[in-house]
Amino acid sequence: MAMQQRTERINVGIFAHVDAGKTTTTEHILYESGRTRALGSVDAGTAVTDSLEVERQRGISVRAALASFSWKGVQVNLVDTPGHVDFLSEVERSLRVMDCAVLVLSAVEGVQAQSEMIWNALRKLGIPTLIFVNKMDRTGANPQAVLKQVRTYLSDAIIPVQRPLGSEQSYTGAADLWSEPGDSAERTGLLETLAERDERLLDLYMSGEPAELAVWKSHLQAETAAGRLYPLVYGAAAKGLGIRELLDAMIDYLPRAGGDPEQPVSGIVYNIQRDKSMGRMAYVRLYEGTIRNRDAVRIHTQDVQAKVTQIRKVEGGKAEDVGELAAGDIAVLYGLAGVRIGDVLGSPDAIPQEAKLAVPLLTVRVFWPADTDDQKVIAALQELADEDPLLDAQWLPDERELHIKVMGPIQLEVLGSVLAERYGLKVTFGQPSVIYQETPAQAGEGYVAYLMPKPCWAILRFKIEPLPRGSGLVYESVVRSSDLLPQYQSETARRVPEALQQGLRGWEVTDLKVTLVEGNHHVWHTHPLDFAVATPMGLMDGLARTGTKLLEPVLAVRIVVPEENGGRVMNDLVQMRGSFEPPVLQGGRMVIEGRLPLATSLDYPVTLSSFTKGRSTFTSFFAGYEECPPDVSAERTRRGVNPLDQAKYILSVRNALQG
Structure with missing residues (x-):
């Protein structure tokens, strides 16, 4: 009986490309559902879900905020996620805990690079998704063009369940295709799309029987919940149009x-934030x-x-x-002092897999004034790295240097302001440098x-073989346990990824298979840590023989510029070692899609904006690592002694292990 009493609950993530109007949509949802009494505005800096000072100043949502409300007797946990590509790691972590999603698109801009990327992640995880086409009241809003785009770039299983009424400034809302009287071309289109995908419905459609719409709608509901069909609705969030219908959908x-x-x-x-008075807040x-x-x-x-001291539901600054x-719900737990993002509470059995989208591609050195205590800065960045593990803050005590990894310049701006606001620290950042990788040449x-x-x-002998791009590291052992005891084999296996953190040029070595083909220990003389010392020497010896190729991060880019600037952009892309598809003309604008090395294009968005006088868009996302041309070289200073210098390396490691 207990199950009957439980409240029905939906955990929905709201996703979008930056500036598609996602936070405005969220604000109106909270207002319509009676959760907030006054409407917040991103532009005025009063958005409920933007609680960080820097968010209010910049008008972007940095942290995935959590808002809970009830609609028609169903409890909804709405997770608002950042739309900016620099905060992709936050989006990725939110994706993991969602049962379903709303993807907000702009009726003017349509499908943008990041909408496509989020869509691919939603599909990879099989998350049921609704599409909300926003900004229908804007000049240039073109729902037909957007529908064509979503079916080309996202999926042909996206189905409008509404018909827009009016267009641009005269847009007044949308009619529900299930309940509006009479037959419209849009309703026929909806039924035909459903019939094409289901034998039973096709027979029903072809029989010419009057359609019992409830049967068709319940089919669409089941297919949407299974993540096979995706209903699309329209609205203009800034005017509050279509919000109630979005909630109903x-x-x-x-x-x-x-x-x-x-x-x-x-x-x-899936998220960690800090409360000034209560300490660490763990979103669970x-x-x-x-x-x-x-x-x-x-x-x-x-x-x-760890002991839970409080369990709160947070509605933008108020909790x-x-x-x-209880199972199926999301809340903020207090009292879990050492908890980090990604930590599992209790048993890991019921927890779904993760979508890996975010890869920090830049490394940056942090600087601070001479009179600031080093330890304060290190501790602050360690704490921020607990909140965002991809920061990977590294303190090099010998060089007295602190390095972090980032996705892009806006993230640095936000980090700087968080360090000032939360910790009272004034820091500056060096020039971001690209993170390269290495792979065996043969x-x-x-x-x-x-x-x-x-x-x-x-004694160890490793076989090293290059693998295709994106394979990462694959390790196996074919050595019998009679030749090398299991505990020595597992010590070796544990040290392989560590040893490959720095290759011949100082970068992480990837896309390779390492096989342990021979191994021996000595009954008297072997100490378990001998294999910790030997593994890096054996691997570096192998890399010195195979040689390594340098790999660089490459971006997939989509550039939209006025037609007269197209020639210059294509020329720039060639200069930056980029490649691109034949450009497409769209009403006086040129759309160019291609691939571009990150190293050559770091400053290009600024350059592009200045020569097109702001009349351009540059969207990019990480498309993988590719081999650098032979004339490109990049070395990173090695940390610690190089295992190729065996005598010196053995001494340094033995001292460290004894120390």
Whole structure:
């Protein structure tokens, strides 16, 4: 019986390309649902979900905010995500905990590079999705063109369930195709699209029987919940048009959250923020079980227990203590002191896979005034790296340097203001430099016999083979445990990824298969850590024999410029070692799509904007690593002693291990 009493719940992420009007849509949803009494505005800096000072100043949502409300008896957790590509890691983490999504597109700009990228991630994870075409009241709004684009770039299974009334400034809303009287071309289109995809409905359609619309609609609901069809609705969020209908569509088409509150706890921390008075706030999606105030929870990934002091639902700056968090719900937990993003609470069994979109491509050195305590800056950035693990803050004590990884310049601007606002620290950043990678130039072998100075004994032989781009590192051992004991084999396996963090030129080595083909230990002389010392020497010996090729990050770009600037842009792309498809003309504008090395194009968006006098758009996203031409070289200063200098390396590692 307990299951009957449970509130129906939807966890929906709201996603969009920057400036498609996503935060405005969220504000109106909260207003219409009665959650907020006054409308916030992004432009006026009063948006409820933008709580950071820097968000209010810049008018962009940096943090994925969580808002909860009820609509027609269904509890909705709405996760608003940042639309800017520099904050993609935040989008990626939100995706993981969503059961369904609303993708906001602009009726003027249509499908932009990032909308496409988010769409691909939603499809990869099989997340049911609604499309909301916003800004229908703007000059240049063209729903037919947008529909054509979504079916070309996103999916031909996207189906409008409304008919727009009026256009541009005379837009007054949209009629629901299921309930409007009479037959319209749009309704016929809707039924035909459904019939094309289902034998039973096709028979019904061909029989000429009067359509029982409820049957068709329930089919669309089931197919949407299964992530196979995607309803599309229209609106103009800034005027509040289409918001109630969007809420109805969410309740109509999107699936309810599952999970059993009686099962053992299984949840994940997908976001961390700080509360000035309460400390660390852990945003948790619970898949199974129930957590109550003062419960001790096991943080599975760290193997520690932590006590929950409060469970709150947050509605933009305001929070209420709800006392418990049950399966299928999302809330903020307080009291979990050492918790990090990605930590699993309880059992990991019920937690879905992750979509990997964000790859930081730039590394930046952090500088601070001489009278500032180094440790304060290091501690602050470590804490921020707990909130965004991709920052990967690295302190190099010998060089007294602090380095972080970032996605782009806006992220640096935000980091600078967070460090000033939250920690009172004034920092500056060096010039961002591109993160390259290395890969073996050919197959080969690496060998090490670590037998001196005694006591030690470790012999290893590795086969190294290059793999296709994007393969990462694959490791296996074909050595019998009688030749090399399992504990020595696992020590070797553990050290391989570490050893490949720095190749011949100092960059991480990737896209290779490493196979341990020979290994020996000595009954008397071997110490378990001998294999920790030997593995990097064996691998570097192998890389010195195979040689390595340099790989650079490449962006997929979409550039829209006035026609008269097209020639210059194509010339610029060639100069930057880019490649592009034949350009497409769209009403006086030229659309150029192609690929561009990040290293040559770091400043190009600014250059483009200045010579087109702001009448251009440059959208890009990471498309993978590709081989650099032979004339491009990039070295990174090695940290620590190079394992190729074996005598010096052995001494330094032994000292470190003993220390």
